[in-house]
Amino acid sequence: MSLIPKSHPRAKSLMIREKLVAGFEKGLVAKEGLLAQGRGEAFDYLIGEKTGKSAKLAIKVAAAQILLADSPVISVNGNIAALCPKEIVKLAKQTGSKIEVNLFYENEERKKAIVKILKNNGASEVLGTNPTLRVILSGIDSARRFVDKNGIFLADVVVVPLEDGDRTLALRKAGKTVITFDLNPLSRTAQTSNITIVDNVTRSIDLLTENCKKLSNKNKKTLKKIVEDFDNKKNLSNMINEIKNNLTRRSRIA
Amino acid sequence: MSLIPKSHPRAKSLMIREKLVAGFEKGLVAKEGLLAQGRGEAFDYLIGEKTGKSAKLAIKVAAAQILLADSPVISVNGNIAALCPKEIVKLAKQTGSKIEVNLFYENEERKKAIVKILKNNGASEVLGTNPTLRVILSGIDSARRFVDKNGIFLADVVVVPLEDGDRTLALRKAGKTVITFDLNPLSRTAQTSNITIVDNVTRSIDLLTENCKKLSNKNKKTLKKIVEDFDNKKNLSNMINEIKNNLTRRSRIA
Numbered sequence: 349m350s351l352i353p354k355s356h357p358r359a360k361s362l363m364i365r366e367k368l369v370a371g372f373e374k375g376l377v378a379k380e381g382l383l384a385q386g387r388g389e390a391f392d393y394l395i396g397e398k399t400g401k402s403a404k405l406a407i408k409v410a411a412a413q414i415l416l417a418d419s420p421v422i423s424v425n426g427n428i429a430a431l432c433p434k435e436i437v438k439l440a441k442q443t444g445s446k447i448e449v450n451l452f453y454e455n456e457e458r459k460k461a462i463v464k465i466l467k468n469n470g471a472s473e474v475l476g477t478n479p480t481l482r483v484i485l486s487g488i489d490s491a492r493r494f495v496d497k498n499g500i501f502l503a504d505v506v507v508v509p510l511e512d513g514d515r516t517l518a519l520r521k522a523g524k525t526v527i528t529f530d531l532n533p534l535s536r537t538a539q540t541s542n543i544t545i546v547d548n549v550t551r552s553i554d555l556l557t558e559n560c561k562k563l564s565n566k567n568k569k570t571l572k573k574i575v576e577d578f579d580n581k582k583n584l585s586n587m588i589n590e591i592k593n594n595l596t597r598r599s600r601i602a
Numbered sequence: 603m604s605l606i607p608k609s610h611p612r613a614k615s616l617m618i619r620e621k622l623v624a625g626f627e628k629g630l631v632a633k634e635g636l637l638a639q640g641r642g643e644a645f646d647y648l649i650g651e652k653t654g655k656s657a658k659l660a661i662k663v664a665a666a667q668i669l670l671a672d673s674p675v676i677s678v679n680g681n682i683a684a685l686c687p688k689e690i691v692k693l694a695k696q697t698g699s700k701i702e703v704n705l706f707y708e709n710e711e712r713k714k715a716i717v718k719i720l721k722n723n724g725a726s727e728v729l730g731t732n733p734t735l736r737v738i739l740s741g742i743d744s745a746r747r748f749v750d751k752n753g754i755f756l757a758d759v760v761v762v763p764l765e766d767g768d769r770t771l772a773l774r775k776a777g778k779t780v781i782t783f784d785l786n787p788l789s790r791t792a793q794t795s796n797i798t799i800v801d802n803v804t805r806s807i808d809l810l811t812e813n814c815k816k817l818s819n820k821n822k823k824t825l826k827k828i829v830e831d832f833d834n835k836k837n838l839s840n841m842i843n844e845i846k847n848n849l850t851r852r853s854r855i856a
Contacts, residue, residue, distance in 0.1 A: 362634075369633045379623045379636060380616075386640020390786070394648075532644070534852050588853045592846050598788050599842045 361389055364431075364550070371430025375461040378453045381427045384510065391531035392548045395587070396594045399555065402587040403547040405578070410507075410527045410543045411559035412574040415566075417505035417525070420445040421475070425452065428509050428549065429462040433469040435553040436509075440471065443560050445507065448475040448499035450515075452490050475499035487518035500524075508537075509549045516540040529553075533587040544580055546587045615643055618685075618804070625684025629715040632707045635681045638764070645785035646802045649841070650848045653809065656841045657801035659832070664761075664781045664797045665813035666828040669820075671759035671779070674699040675729070679706065682763050682803065683716040687723040689807040690763075694725065696814050699761065702729040702753035704769075706744050729753035741772035754778075762791075763803045770794040783807075787841040798834055800841045 368385045371377040399407075414420050422445050424436060429449075440447050449462050463474045475481075475496040485495045492515045495501045506519055509529040516537045519526050528541040529549040538544045545552060563571065622639045625631040653661075668674050676699050678690060683703075694701050703716050717728045729735075729750040739749045746769045749755045760773055763783040770791045773780050782795040783803040792798045799806060817825065 365634060365637050368637070372633060379626060380619060382633060382636035383619050383622070383640035383643065386637035386642070387644040388640070389637065390641040390644030393786075532647075534849070585853055588849055592849055595788075595842055595846055599839055 361393075365389070368427065368430055371426065374430070374465075375458055376430045376465060377426040378451075378455070378458065380453060381425070381430075385427060388510075388531045388548065394591050394594060395531065395546065396590075397548070399547050399552050400587070400590050402583050402590060403545055403552060404555070406543055406545040406580075406583055407547075407552060407556050408559050408563075409574055409578040410545060410556060411563050412566075412571040413505055413525060413527060413543055414443050414445065414507065414560055415563055416568065416571050416575065417445075417503075419503050420505040420507065421499050421503040422447050422507045423450045423500060423509075424448065424462065424466065424474075425450065425510055426458060426462060429465050431550050432553055433465045435550075435557070437466060437470045439507075439553060439557045439560070442557050442564075446473070446475055446499050446503075447471055448496050450476055450492055450495065450500065452492050454494075485515075485518050485522060487521055488515050490514070493518070508541075509553070533584045533591070538584060539581075542580060543578065544584060546584065615647075619643070622681065622684055625680065628684070628719075629712055630684045630719060631680040632705075632709070632712065634707060635679070635684075639681060642764075642785045642802065648845050648848060649785065649800065650844075651802070653801050653806050654841070654844050656837050656844060657799055657806060658809070660797055660799040660834075660837055661801075661806060661810050662813050662817075663828055663832040664799060664810060665817050666820075666825040667759055667779060667781060667797060668697045668699065668761065668814055669817055670822065670825050670829065671699075671757075673757045674759040674761065675753050675757040676701050676761045677704045677754060677763075678702065678716065678720065678728075679704065679764055680712060680716060683719050685804050686807055687719045689804075689811070691720060691724045693761075693807060693811045693814070696811050696818075700727070700729055700753050700757075701725055702750050704730055704746055704749065704754065706746050708748075739769075739772050739776060741775055742769050744768070747772070762795075763807070787838045787845070792838055793835075796834060797832065798838060800838065 368377055368382060372382060420443060422436060422440055424447055447466060449459050459477060463477055466474050476499060481497040482494050483497050483501050484493050500506055503524060505525045507527045516526050517540050520540060526541040527543045528537050529545045530538040532538060533546045622631055622636060626636060674697060676690060676694055678701055703713050713731060717731055720728050730753060735751040736748050737751045737755050738747050754760055757778060759779045761781045770780050771794050774794060780795040781797045782791050783799045784792040786792060787800045
């Protein structure tokens with residue numbers, strides 16, 4: 349493969365792209381996952397490639413929600429495993445969350461590669477791999493309907509970075525509270541989740557872990573207030589305004 | 603690979619994605635090309651997945667410009683070969699344009715696969731493959747600097763669907779008139795080209811061919827007037843407004 353020319357103004361974005369491509373070579377990422385990353389790149393470009401005010405608020409609320417959970421689970425797919433395995437494990441350890449592998453495109457080999465990289469990055473247990481514990485979450489057509497009896501099936505709060513819309517709705521219908529990272533504030537996932545962090549997960553996952561640490565000494569009442577005061581729809585609407593302002597700003601520079 | 607569930611609201615987009623993935627399997631598309639397609643998907647979503655007014659105007663002007671050219675060349679990369687080889691050949695035949703393969707990530711095998719699919723779809727000649735005719739276009743770091751002496755190097759008008767920014771600038775500096783399809787109206791390619799069609803190339807390439815056919819009986823003066831009356835920057839600015847309106851509309855529905 350050719351080197352990325354340093355003079356290329358999208359060099360940084362191309363470097364992250366190469367990371368995904370490397371994850372693809374290692375068998376972590378599906379081909380479709382490369383396309384999904386591309387969509388993310390475009391929306392990240394539109395939000396200005398920075399963690400905005402609305403995202404920061406959502407992160408704080410998400411932290412409070414995770415701390416309030418009895419049985420929080422972080423759902424991991426190939427892209428997230430390729431991009432930030434260490435950070436996912438860190439978040440899980442900070443919050444006592446379980447980690448479960450859950451894929452849109454079912455593939456046992458890929459699942460094994462994902463478990464391996466998570467364990468190499470310090471995960472003690474990764475759910476979603478034991479066929480005897482496999483149960484079906486209704487309302488999903490893709491392989492994502494298969495969940496772990498002791499993981500997502502039992503969870504009250506599910507963190508789903510890089511999600512697809514039909515599962516979010518199914519998780520909500522199953523009574524779960526859903527926290528998601530989604531760069532498109534208009535997507536079904538974004539609109540259906542309880543708490544949507546419109547940001548590049550690679551940029552803000554550590555911020556979520558930090559917020560969890562910072563809020564960990566607060567009492568339940570304080571945490572509940574943070575969650576109750578939050579209006580996800582309104583926050584998403586603010587995010588759409590941020591994008592519109594960015595478009596205006598960029599079109600002036602252009 | 604799993605089947606795409608028909609119930610998925612992004613099913614159509616996923617089908618196109620599968621087409622790209624198939625092109626990847628056939629060795630036409632680079633891994634990075636899958637990501638580029640993803641970025642396109644996001645911008646297409648934002649323009650409402652339809653050919654808007656500004657795009658239609660740019661298509662008409664592009665047609666006039668191609669008809670005015672002495673030596674028009676269509677530059678083809680892996681993605682465009684995977685998505686619409688037949689349509690590219692049709693446009694070339696309608697307008698007497700040459701076709702040249704030009705890749706960002708140099709790869710002889712991939713080049714051969716692209717030439718093959720173009721020939722299978724009726725192309726009589728595909729430039730950009732003969733090493734003795736290879737010359738360098740200055741100002742480009744990627745493999746895209748290599749162009750054909752009888753093709754892009756000689757051309758007065760170059761049609762570059764799915765382009766990267768540094769080449770557009772280099773082509774402009776070399777005195778070429780550049781027509782591009784780019785779904786991001788803010789990109790360097792979009793902003794640097796003479797005529798930018800902000801649309802999904804798979805949706806509007808046939809429209810460009812039809813416009814070329816329709817305008818082919820017009821005299822030079824009429825065609826020149828169409829080109830001279832066009833303001834690319836203004837058209838792009840209208841396009842950005844279309845996106846902003848779409849965001850407003852979609853956020854109301856959400």
